[in-house]
Amino acid sequence: MRIRFTAEVYEWAARPNWFFVDVPSEPSADIADRPRMPRGFGAVRVTATIGATxxxxxxxxxxxxxxxxxxxxxxxxxxxxxxxxxxVELEVHDG
Known part of the structure; x- marks a missing residue:
C-alpha cells in the first residue's frame, strides 16, 4: 500500500525537539483496517520519503x-x- 499526502510538520508538545507529520484521516482508516500482527504501541512499519530523503x-x-x-x-x-x-510518500509494509 502506497500513500501520498501533504502535511504540516509539528513539534510534539510533550517532548520538545520531537517532530511529526500526521497521516490524513482517510488513509489512516485504511491502514487501521488492514489485518496485521500486533506490534508495540500499535506501530505500523513503513518506508517514508520526503523530497530526496x-x-x-x-x-x-x-x-x-x-x-x-x-x-x-x-x-x-x-x-x-x-x-x-x-x-510525504509512505509505503506501508505491515498487513
Whole structure:
C-alpha cells in the first residue's frame, strides 16, 4: 500500500525537539483496517520519503490518525521545521 499526502510538520508538545507529520484521516482508516500482527504501541512499519530523503520507520496511532516521526537528519536534509509543509510518500509494509 502506497500513500501520498501533504502535511504540516509539528513539534510534539510533550517532548520538545520531537517532530511529526500526521497521516490524513482517510488513509489512516485504511491502514487501521488492514489485518496485521500486533506490534508495540500499535506501530505500523513503513518506508517514508520526503523530497530526496527515504528512510525506514514506523507510524504510530494517535486518535483517528497515524503520526510519522521525522528524524533530525530528515529535517535538516529537506530544510523542514515546525510549520513547514512536507510532501510525504509512505509505503506501508505491515498487513
Amino acid at each position: 527515504t528512510w525506514s520507520t514506523s507510524i504510530f496511532p494517535g486518535g483517528e490518525t497515524y503520526a510519522l516521526p521525522l528524524k533530525r537528519a530528515v529535517l535538516r536534509a529537506e530544510g523542514l521545521e515546525a510549520g513547514s509543509t512536507a510532501r
